[in-house]
Amino acid sequence: MTDPKPYSIRPIEGKGLGFIATRSIRFGELVFSEPPLFTLPTASQGLSAILSALVSKSDIQKKQYLELTNYQSQLHGLHPVEGLFFSNALPCGNNGMGAVAAKAGIFLEGCRFNSSCVPNVGNYWNEGRGIIEFWALKDIEEGEELCTFYLVGFETRAARRRKLRQSWGFECHCATCSLSGDALKASDERRTMLSILMEEIGNCGNRPGEGVKKAKLALRLTRAEGLAYPVVTFSYDAFQLCAAVSDLEHAKAWLREAYSGAVHIRGPEGAQHYVVWLDDIEQHPAWGVGRQKMTLEGPDE
Ligand SMILES: C[S@@+](CC[C@H](N)C(=O)[O-])C[C@H]1O[C@@H](n2cnc3c(N)ncnc32)[C@H](O)[C@@H]1O
Numbered sequence: 001m002t003d004p005k006p007y008s009i010r011p012i013e014g015k016g017l018g019f020i021a022t023r024s025i026r027f028g029e030l031v032f033s034e035p036p037l038f039t040l041p042t043a044s045q046g047l048s049a050i051l052s053a054l055v056s057k058s059d060i061q062k063k064q065y066l067e068l069t070n071y072q073s074q075l076h077g078l079h080p081v082e083g084l085f086f087s088n089a090l091p092c093g094n095n096g097m098g099a100v101a102a103k104a105g106i107f108l109e110g111c112r113f114n115s116s117c118v119p120n121v122g123n124y125w126n127e128g129r130g131i132i133e134f135w136a137l138k139d140i141e142e143g144e145e146l147c148t149f150y151l152v153g154f155e156t157r158a159a160r161r162r163k164l165r166q167s168w169g170f171e172c173h174c175a176t177c178s179l180s181g182d183a184l185k186a187s188d189e190r191r192t193m194l195s196i197l198m199e200e201i202g203n204c205g206n207r208p209g210e211g212v213k214k215a216k217l218a219l220r221l222t223r224a225e226g227l228a229y230p231v232v233t234f235s236y237d238a239f240q241l242c243a244a245v246s247d248l249e250h251a252k253a254w255l256r257e258a259y260s261g262a263v264h265i266r267g268p269e270g271a272q273h274y275v276v277w278l279d280d281i282e283q284h285p286a287w288g289v290g291r292q293k294m295t296l297e298g299p300d301e
Helices: 047-055 059-066 072-076 080-088 157-168 181-202 208-224 230-244 248-270
Strands: 007-012 016-021 030-034 038-041 090-092 103-106 121-126 131-136 145-148
Touching: 016 145, 038 047, 047 080, 059 080, 072 080, 090 121, 121 248, 131 248, 157 181, 181 208, 181 230, 208 230, 230 248
Parallel strands: 121 145
Antiparallel strands: 007 016, 030 131, 038 103, 090 103, 121 131
16 A cells, blocks of 8 residues: 655755655645644743643653754743744644734644745645645655745745744745846845735725736736745735626636635635635625726736
């Protein structure tokens, strides 16, 4: 029988432990899922709450917790048990929506993912099942390291490296951070532009045509940068702009695009939010809010 896990967790030079693909993994495949050892609400993650959560765990689980990587204690002078929590806890909720998750959890395997600024794996908290899922964000070859992205948003290499150094204590040498010369300049420019576009699209409610054009540019830049997860956000933005001016054909096309992106990076359950509107777009809260009827643009072929 073949090992159902498409990865092994092993030492990676300069990074401690990490995930290595033990076979090729397809874009959109579930790499694995895991229940938390425990979760804690964002508002109550102090030492006593962590100790209370650990008290009911088995000796093996406590040992595994204590064996996780702790860089926060040294960086911020925290008690080891607290440092371990803040070094490893993953957000449980508000997946990719920008807001702070309501809780964070410890996952004895999932906390071993290292970071890359061009991640090939994305984490998704499945609230209904109470598990975290890790989805392949691109085709991955056997032997490749599987990495998530510790940051959110779009920043230049200098800004990303500064944050990763300050918060996680390492210097990032991922494929994007290792670029130099014109290639690095182009990557930094794309990410800076993506950050500007993200804000501008949000302010385009009264200029929907301009907003959709900006979303299309953002999608081209996103793909050029090798990022999968922003496709859903920008497609959904374009959908809402089309829905606001009652452009059914293009609203539908954009919603399909957002749904297909979400299925790949969060699986069918995680994409439900998008599919529920497909047959009933006129019921979406954005439908017709612009009052004026207009015909905008659909996604690029
Ligand atoms: C949540 S842990 C990830 C798993 C960790 N490698 C381990 O052995 O448990 C975060 C730590 O992993 C290391 N790390 C993560 N991504 C890295 C990267 N791209 N390069 C070097 N070290 C990295 C850093 O030490 C960081 O503080």
